[in-house]
Amino acid sequence: MNLANIRKIGILGAGTMGSGVAEIFAESGYDVIFYNRSEAGMQRGLGRIRSNQGTLIRNDILTQAEAEAAQERIHPTHDLTDLAPADVISESIAENLEMKVALFRKLDQICSEKAILTTNTSGLNITQIAAAVSQPERFAGLHYVNPPHIIPLVEIIKGEETSDATCECLIDLAKEMKKEPVLVQKDVPGFVSVRLQFAVMREALHLVEEGIASPADIDAVMKHGLGLRWALLGPLEIADLGGLDVFHTISNYLFKSLSNATDSPKVLKDSVAAGKLGAKSGSGFYDYSPGKAQQIIADRDEKLLEMLRLKSRGTLA
Numbered sequence: 001m002n003l004a005n006i007r008k009i010g011i012l013g014a015g016t017m018g019s020g021v022a023e024i025f026a027e028s029g030y031d032v033i034f035y036n037r038s039e040a041g042m043q044r045g046l047g048r049i050r051s052n053q054g055t056l057i058r059n060d061i062l063t064q065a066e067a068e069a070a071q072e073r074i075h076p077t078h079d080l081t082d083l084a085p086a087d088v089i090s091e092s093i094a095e096n097l098e099m100k101v102a103l104f105r106k107l108d109q110i111c112s113e114k115a116i117l118t119t120n121t122s123g124l125n126i127t128q129i130a131a132a133v134s135q136p137e138r139f140a141g142l143h144y145v146n147p148p149h150i151i152p153l154v155e156i157i158k159g160e161e162t163s164d165a166t167c168e169c170l171i172d173l174a175k176e177m178k179k180e181p182v183l184v185q186k187d188v189p190g191f192v193s194v195r196l197q198f199a200v201m202r203e204a205l206h207l208v209e210e211g212i213a214s215p216a217d218i219d220a221v222m223k224h225g226l227g228l229r230w231a232l233l234g235p236l237e238i239a240d241l242g243g244l245d246v247f248h249t250i251s252n253y254l255f256k257s258l259s260n261a262t263d264s265p266k267v268l269k270d271s272v273a274a275g276k277l278g279a280k281s282g283s284g285f286y287d288y289s290p291g292k293a294q295q296i297i298a299d300r301d302e303k304l305l306e307m308l309r310l311k312s313r314g315t316l317a
C-alpha cells in the first residue's frame with residue numbers, strides 16, 4: 001500500500017477519538033466507513049463531528065460547504081463486513097486488549113490483504129494486538145492526541161513485526177492530513193506522548209500528596225510557565241539552550257527527590273473509591289457544575305485553534 005492507493009478509511013469506534021479521527025480523514029477528502037456497535041453511540045459520534053466542525057467554521061478554518069461535503073463522505077455502519085473495501089483501518093474502540101484482539105481477528109478475515117491496520121491504543125502493546133492478524137507487518141499504532149481534529153501530533157508506533165513500508169505509508173498519510181507525524185521506533189508502553197504526560201502527572205500527584213502546592217497552583221505552573229514554553233521548544237531543545245552542564249548538575253541532585261512511585265498514588269485511589277472521578281462525576285481536584293466541563297472544553301478548543309493560527313503565521317515556533 002502507498003499513499004496514492006489510499007481512498008477509503010475504515011474507522012472503528014464512534015466515541016471521543018473515533019469521531020474526531022473520522023472527521024479529519026473526511027475533511028482531508030477520504031471516504032470514511034464509520035463503524036460503531038450501537039446506533040445511539042453512532043448518533044452521538046455524528047453529533048460530535050458536527051459540533052467540532054462548528055468550532056472550525058467559527059474560526060474560519062472550514063467553510064459550511066466543506067463541512068457538509070466532509071459529512072457526505074462519512075458512511076456510518078453497524079456491520080463489520082462493510083469495512084472490506086477499506087485501504088486503511090483506524091481502530092478507536094475501548095482501551096481493552098482482549099476486545100481489540102477479538103476485533104482485529106474479525107477484521108483480518110474481512111479486510112483486503114493489502115490494507116494497513118492501525119490501533120489508536122493509548123499504551124497497550126502494539127505487537128500483542130498485531131498478533132491477531134495474519135500479516136503483522138501491515139499493523140502499526142496510529143496514536144492521536146485529544147482533540148484529534150485540532151492537535152497536530154500523530155505517533156506512528158512500530159510493533160516488532162511492523163514493516164518500514166507500513167510506517168512510511170502512515171507517515172505520508174499523516175502529512176497528507178496536515179498532521180505532524182512522529183515515528184516511535186520501539187513498542188514501549190505509553191509510546192512517547194503518554195510516557196511524557198504521565199512522568200509529569202506522577203510528579204504533580206506527588207506534589208499534591210506532599211502538600212507542596214495546591215492543585216490550582218500546580219496547574220498554574222504548567223499553564224502560565226512550563227506548558228507555554230513547551231508549545232515552542234521541547235524539553236531537549238530547552239536543555240540545549242540552558243546548557244547541558246547545567247541540566248547535568250541539576251539532574252544529579254534533583255532526580256533523587258522526584259517521585260519514583262510504581263503504583264497509582266493514594267490521592268487517586270482515594271478519589272476513585274469516593275466516586276470523585278473528575279468532571280464526569282461533578283468533582284475531582286475541582287468542582288464541576290452542570291455544563292462547566294463542556295464550557296472548559298469549548299474554550300480550550302477555541303484557544304488551541306488561536307495558538308495554532310499564531311504558529312502557522314510564524315508568530316509562534
Ligand SMILES: NC(=O)c1ccc[n+]([C@@H]2O[C@H](COP(=O)([O-])OP(=O)(O)OC[C@H]3O[C@@H](n4cnc5c(N)ncnc54)[C@H](O)[C@@H]3O)[C@@H](O)[C@H]2O)c1
Nearest residue numbers: 013014015016017018041092093094095099120121122146
Ligand atoms: N480519550 C483520549 O484522550 C484518547 C487519546 C488517545 C487515544 N485514546 C484511545 O482511543 C480509544 C478510544 O478512546 P475514546 O476516548 O474515544 O473512548 P470512548 O469510550 O469515547 O469511545 C469508545 C467507542 O468504542 C465503542 N466500543 C467499545 N467497545 C467496543 C467493542 N468491543 N467493539 C466495538 N465497539 C466498541 C463504544 O461504543 C464507543 O463508541 C482507546 O483505545 C483510548 O485509549 C484515547
